[in-house]
Amino acid sequence: MEKAAKKRMYIYVVAAIIVVAVAVGGYYTYLALLPKPRPKLSYLEGTGARSKDLIEKAKKWCEEKGIDLVVTMLPGLERFQKLAIASEAGVATYDLIALWGPMVISAAGKGYITPLDDLVPTGYFDQYMPMDEAIYQGKHYGLPYLTETIVLFYRTDLFEQEGLEVPTTAEELIEAAKRLTKDLDGDGVTDIYGFAPFWGNAETTMCIFAPILFSVEDEYGWGTWAIEEDGKVIPAFNGTAGVTAIEFWLELLDAGVVPPSPMALLQDDVSTLFAEGKIAMFITWAGLRGYIDDPEISVLKSEQWSFALVPKFDRAWSLTGSDFFSVAELSEEKELATELGMYLISEEVQKEIFLTRKVTPSIKALYEDPECLEMYGAEKLRVMLEQTLVSGFKPLYWWADEFYPILNEEVQKALLREKTPKQALDDAAERLAEIIERGP
Secondary structure (H helix, E strand, C coil): CHHHHHHHHHHHHHHHHHHHHHHHHHHHHHHHHCCCCCCEEEEEECCCHHHHHHHHHHHHHHHHHCCEEEEEECCHHHHHHHHHHHHHHCCCCCCEEEEEHHHHHHHHHCCCECCCCCCCCCCHHHHECCCHHHEECCEECCEEEEEEEEEEEEEHHHHHHHCCCCCCEHHHHHHHHHHHCECCCCCCCCCEECCCCCCCCHHHHHHHHHHHHHHCEECCEECCCEEEECCEEEECCCCHHHHHHHHHHHHHHHCCCCCCCHHHCCHHHHHHHHHCCCECEEEEEHHHHHHHCCCCCCCCCHHHEEEECCCECCCCCEEEEEEEEEEECCCCCHHHHHHHHHHHCCHHHHHHHHHHHCCCCCEHHHHHCHHHHHHHCHHHHHHHHHHHHCEECCCCCCCHHHHHHHHHHHHHHHHCCCCCHHHHHHHHHHHHHHHHHHCC
16 A cells, blocks of 8 residues: 555656646747847947948948947047946946047046957957057057048139148248138128138147147157156146147237137038138048038039148148047947947948048058049048158047046137136146046
């Protein structure tokens, strides 16, 4: 009897195990048949036409891959600030972020973005233009999607009408600007200004301060942002080179050759003024030629304008830089975000945007592509590449993001004559020294 009971118990246990196994197997089969949640990427981009093109490319790529894409569009420095807020709060808000050069170094130094060397194939970066701006402590923190240099834009037709040569020095530029500032209809209102600067925000001030800073030899050597002494970084932009830059802009203001309210103008504003035929010269990134070639904005034909090297002071020097895609350190989708970034800087995408927006690419091979050369214009491309070879970078330090607004604020005070150029730059240097002393 006892033996039969044990046998029945054994059968019950085995049956129970079978039932549980079937139930568990069924449950997991059910889970496997459920639709899997789609991966999600958060993409922080700029606001211009080029950015909109890239966003469309990213949306299409993500849709094909079955990825949900969330896009946020903000101007350059604001993108960095949003990344900083999320990173400091420990929140994985963004995955892929578009950053311009020095912001990559700042973000890397503060631990906001992740190194990419282990996320891309070996030798991957060799196909791109030099990318010093995205290398921090020997590691790559950015995927380069364009490389640009600041050049002089000028109206070839107006220079020919006045019998003027393209200026090669600062003095020649000022004299040409005076000759080209005109009241065409005699109503007492200036119709064409000889030159237009842009000091509207921290980014733009940096872009027109740097080429002159780099072009002047002073007590620090050639003008530079900072020097290192005894292992310490010391601000150096407040020497003779920096003062010369502000004095040059003051001379232009005093000459009456710039449009009203220059302290409010941004790069896009000045590019549009040039495209509308309202200014004869300005210096900016070569990639902004897209405004001038846009028939919806521009009244100019291609033969009415061209590029030239930035006029020199002690030497002919300019500013060059790249824009990058970086991956947030807190991202839970680092590999996927890197894959999207690699697609957006691929030769296929860069060529298409080069041909449509005339944005200079970061891939070396496209500078020899016959279709690209024909579209861009061999002479314009030659000037741009020549200028790139004699150019410096924005500050490649972790404190760059905090320095930009300081420089803009102090330069504005000098231009408004609230301070002398030297006092304004000394005050900026003192404020920066406090930040450097504090550390990241």
